[in-house]
Amino acid sequence: MIGFRAFFAVCLLLALGLLVAAAFGSARAAALPPKAADGMRLWSANRCAACHTLYGQGGAYAPDLTHIAAQRGADYLREFFANPGAFHPGQRPMPRFGLTRTETDALIAFLTWTGEQAPAAAWPPRPILVSGGLSAGIAPMIASASTSADDAAARGRALFSSSPAICSTCHALVPDVVVVGPSLASVANRAGSRVTGLSAEEYLRNSILHPGDFVVPGFQDVMQKNFGSLLTSDQISDLVAFLLTLR
Ligand code: HEC
Ligand code: HEC
Known part of the structure; x- marks a missing residue:
């Protein structure tokens, strides 16, 4: 008999616990x-x-x-x-x-x-940083490769179509192909004459940081305005270096 009562008492406690959890859950959803x-x-x-x-x-x-x-x-x-x-x-x-x-x-x-x-804040989880094995041999090679001369432009090219920049979502590099923004083929040739007083490099940097300052005729001011906080200043310099190669 005692066993039964204890069993019911436990069931009652569990049911109450579930009710409280449900109430707490809906309070959180609210x-x-x-x-x-x-x-x-x-x-x-x-x-x-x-x-x-x-x-x-x-x-x-x-x-x-x-x-x-x-x-x-x-x-x-x-x-x-x-x-x-x-x-x-x-x-x-x-x-x-x-x-x-x-x-x-x-x-x-x-x-x-x-x-x-x-x-x-904890998403995505940290990748596993396995060291040793093959990567131990390759890492120094990658490091020395990326410090060599015109690699700002190479890094910029990679960044152009990868996260978090993904400029390629809106810009083609093939002439005359309009995605959302203008094609950036030979943008280096026109960048220096877009805004009086701005060199090609200054104009390109400003186009990434403050796209609304000069809106390319025929396009809308929809380029995102948060690249200044999304990208590091090194990444922006790499992108500019890459855009300057598009002649
Ligand atoms: C049939 C599959 C499918 C469904 C269903 C779907 N999406 Fe997508 N969504 C995609 C694909 C594919 C992309 C493009 C991303 C890529 O692969 O490059 C995308 C991209 C996006 C992006 C990112 C846009 C960008 O350019 O960064 C957003 C935001 C998004 N989807 C929201 C939604 C929302 C909200 C819904 C529900 C209303 C939805 N999606 C349903 C397949 C789907
Ligand atoms: C949401 C779409 C979108 C994304 C993403 C985007 N752009 Fe743009 N971009 C535009 C549009 C639309 C214009 C034309 C209007 C303007 O000048 O703001 C433009 C204009 C430009 C111009 C000026 C081109 C010229 O002929 O003067 C440059 C340079 C540029 N973008 C570079 C970039 C770079 C680099 C990235 C990635 C960091 C990027 N954009 C990401 C939509 C986008």
Whole structure:
């Protein structure tokens, strides 16, 4: 008999514990601002997680979006959702969801909120830094290769199409191909005469740091404005060195 009572007492405690946990859980969900909560519903309803991950959870077909709001900014994301097919040419396509402006803003609010949560600071996890073996032999070779002369331009070329810069999302290097921004083929030839008083190098640096200062005729001012904080000044110099080779 005693055994039974103890059993029921334990069950009762467990049930209470679950109730408290559920209440605590919903209190935490309520902390999600209403607009972000709408965005979260759209995120599930459109099955974004079938292709994308947040904190690494979801589908591996498309990139992790934990930090996308900080990386791209709201203006870029609005353009992107309106016409995803115009971005990432030649890569896996992202479907067009026909979202309204309100829905787009809600999704952006959700993605912004996601990137601001505590776990985001620890995402992505640190890569394993295995030393020894093959890499011990290769590392010094890579180090000496990258200190050799015109490697600022080579690093800039690599950065142009990789994270976090991904300039290639919007710029082609083939003449006359417009993605979102103008083709940057032979940009070095025109950079020096774009703005009076600015050398080619100064103009290119300023185009990355303050794209709104001079807007190329025929284009909209949608280039993201956060490269100054997203990239180090060395990375920006590398990009400029690369752009100066495009003659
Ligand atoms: C069928 C797969 C698929 C689904 C579903 C999907 N996406 Fe994507 N998404 C992609 C692909 C592919 C890319 C392009 C990235 C690449 O591979 O270069 C992308 C890119 C993005 C980007 C990054 C844009 C950039 O240029 O940096 C955002 C933001 C995004 N998707 C949001 C969403 C949201 C929000 C949803 C749900 C409404 C969604 N995606 C649903 C496949 C998908
Ligand atoms: C969201 C799309 C987008 C991204 C990403 C982007 N750009 Fe742009 N860029 C544009 C647009 C649109 C213009 C034309 C309007 C303007 O001048 O601001 C432009 C203009 C430029 C120009 C001026 C070209 C000229 O002929 O005068 C340069 C240089 C440039 N971008 C470099 C870069 C570099 C380097 C990166 C990566 C660090 C980059 N852009 C990323 C959209 C983008």
